[in-house]
Amino acid sequence: MIRFILNGREIEVEVPPHWTLLRLLRERLELKGTKEGCGIGECGACTVLLDGMPVNSCLVLAPKVEGRRVETIEGIGNKESLHPLQKSFIEFGAVQCGFCTPGVLMSAKSLLERNPHPTREEIKEAISGNLCRCTGYQQIIEAIEAVVNHLKRETI
Amino acid sequence: MNLPQFEFIQPRSVEETCDLLKKHGEEATLLAGGTALIVYLRYRLKKPKVVIGLKGLTGLNYLSQQKEGLTIGSMVTLETLERSPMIFHGYPPLNSAIQQIAVPPVRNQATLGGNICLENRCIFYNQSEFWRKTQGPCLRLGGGVCYAVEKGKRCQAVYSGDLAPLLIALNAKVKILSAQRERTLPLADFFTGRGEKPNILNQDELLTEIQIPLTEPGVGYAYEKLRVREGMEFPMAGVAVRIKRGENGTIEQIKIVLGAVGTAPIEVTKASDLLVGQKFDDKILEEFSNQAMEAARPVGNQIMNSEYRRKMVGVLTKRALRRAWAMTEKRESS
Numbered sequence: 300m301i302r303f304i305l306n307g308r309e310i311e312v313e314v315p316p317h318w319t320l321l322r323l324l325r326e327r328l329e330l331k332g333t334k335e336g337c338g339i340g341e342c343g344a345c346t347v348l349l350d351g352m353p354v355n356s357c358l359v360l361a362p363k364v365e366g367r368r369v370e371t372i373e374g375i376g377n378k379e380s381l382h383p384l385q386k387s388f389i390e391f392g393a394v395q396c397g398f399c400t401p402g403v404l405m406s407a408k409s410l411l412e413r414n415p416h417p418t419r420e421e422i423k424e425a426i427s428g429n430l431c432r433c434t435g436y437q438q439i440i441e442a443i444e445a446v447v448n449h450l451k452r453e454t455i
Numbered sequence: 456m457n458l459p460q461f462e463f464i465q466p467r468s469v470e471e472t473c474d475l476l477k478k479h480g481e482e483a484t485l486l487a488g489g490t491a492l493i494v495y496l497r498y499r500l501k502k503p504k505v506v507i508g509l510k511g512l513t514g515l516n517y518l519s520q521q522k523e524g525l526t527i528g529s530m531v532t533l534e535t536l537e538r539s540p541m542i543f544h545g546y547p548p549l550n551s552a553i554q555q556i557a558v559p560p561v562r563n564q565a566t567l568g569g570n571i572c573l574e575n576r577c578i579f580y581n582q583s584e585f586w587r588k589t590q591g592p593c594l595r596l597g598g599g600v601c602y603a604v605e606k607g608k609r610c611q612a613v614y615s616g617d618l619a620p621l622l623i624a625l626n627a628k629v630k631i632l633s634a635q636r637e638r639t640l641p642l643a644d645f646f647t648g649r650g651e652k653p654n655i656l657n658q659d660e661l662l663t664e665i666q667i668p669l670t671e672p673g674v675g676y677a678y679e680k681l682r683v684r685e686g687m688e689f690p691m692a693g694v695a696v697r698i699k700r701g702e703n704g705t706i707e708q709i710k711i712v713l714g715a716v717g718t719a720p721i722e723v724t725k726a727s728d729l730l731v732g733q734k735f736d737d738k739i740l741e742e743f744s745n746q747a748m749e750a751a752r753p754v755g756n757q758i759m760n761s762e763y764r765r766k767m768v769g770v771l772t773k774r775a776l777r778r779a780w781a782m783t784e785k786r787e788s789s
Contacts (some may be wrong), residue, residue, distance in 0.1 A: 316463035339494045353560040358493045362463055427686035428558030
């Protein structure tokens with residue numbers, strides 16, 4: 300039995316020791332927004348936030364999240380109220396096939412929480428662990444930049 | 456592909472860990488950040504009965520600046536090192552080398568100890584069980600054939616850690632602990648040069664600390680990495696150099712260490728023979744570069760051609776030396 304905070308709510312769940320966090324999320328908790336791509340930590344489709352930092356959930360053993368904070372794509376917004384990043388991704392056409400999107404959004408969210416005014420280079424570095432085979436990344440970077448510029452205006 | 460079943464134990468102290476290692480012997484494997492081990496489990500390259508998770512060893516999560524230099528606990532994550540002002544200001548080339556490892560989500564988990572203890576890699580070995588079935592077991596997996604080197608009789612899997620070459624160039628030491636004893640040795644002596652067993656750690660031992668001595672005035676150092684793309688990539692070749700400026704702009708000391716072009720980091724020992732009051736100029740750069748290329752031992756077991764990797768060792772050596780030399784100039788004037 301492990302206890303941790305998932306998308307802001309404390310949960311307790313039984314999980315075998317050899318399960319990864321990804322498998323726990325998808326197969327036990329039915330949170331299928333987090334995708335399994337390569338399964339070996341190279342593609343970033345399974346990126347979730349662990350204590351606010353992006354990690355590949357396919358490389359994290361489930362028992363390791365005991366007492367920690369996990370955030371998945373299901374926690375950042377929903378159809379009725381999208382996260383500003385999600386809105387921006389739609390606006391800029393940063394979603395094509397959509398398989399990498401949840402992972403990219405988690406990396407981007409973590410970046411903006413730690414650094415609300417990143418440079419273009421910092422954005423690129425932050426999403427460098429997320430492979431996208433459709434967009435060529437430009438739209439993704441522009442979508443994140445638009446949110447950054449919006450945040451800048453708000454703080455001025 | 457799911458992971459095989461195993462028992463997962465998370466000890467709270469180094470002593471407890473050593474006892475567990477002693478008790479379970481060959482059946483146990485250590486899990487630090489997990490970014491390498493989980494892949495080995497998934498590929499069925501390792502089938503431990505017991506996995507010992509080290510995250511609870513908070514006593515190995517420290518970074519401190521002493522009179523003699525930096526001491527770093529082996530469980531410090533690469534991300535922590537990357538963000539450390541102590542390293543950013545005190546050891547800038549180390550900071551830049553860390554940033555070149557994998558990608559942020561991996562660095563958030565991966566540890567310094569784990570990076571140093573990486574298993575050697577080979578394109579005929581680091582593959583899924585299904586892929587490997589098509590060719591039968593290689594030398595390292597108990598078969599009689601090496602797929603990388605024709606008629607090869609020893610495993611030539613490549614040591615692909617990015618940090619060890621630079622840390623060796625900086626004369627770093629490592630502390631190793633077991634239930635019975637503690638030993639500290641130069642990182643250069645940590646590696647065996649055997650593809651299937653790259654370091655000297657015994658089954659019951661744990662790497663606990665990395666010690667990096669202070670760099671003297673007049674010293675510059677750098678790391679250059681060859682890779683296919685800018686992120687998420689093991690080195691196809693790596694060159695670390697440390698150079699000391701003497702009187703009148705001569706080179707007083709030099710150390711060149713190659714990574715990812717052999718079964719262990721390779722020190723280019725002949726490089727220092729070339730010095731005797733040598734000026735830093737294009738001619739001596741060419742000679743160092745040739746010595747480095749000669750010392751490299753790339754074989755055809757990576758996605759890049761081995762002769763290309765050897766030539767690039769020469770190029771990277773020059774680049775690294777120029778950067779390191781520029782650093783000695785900056786330091787002298789400050």
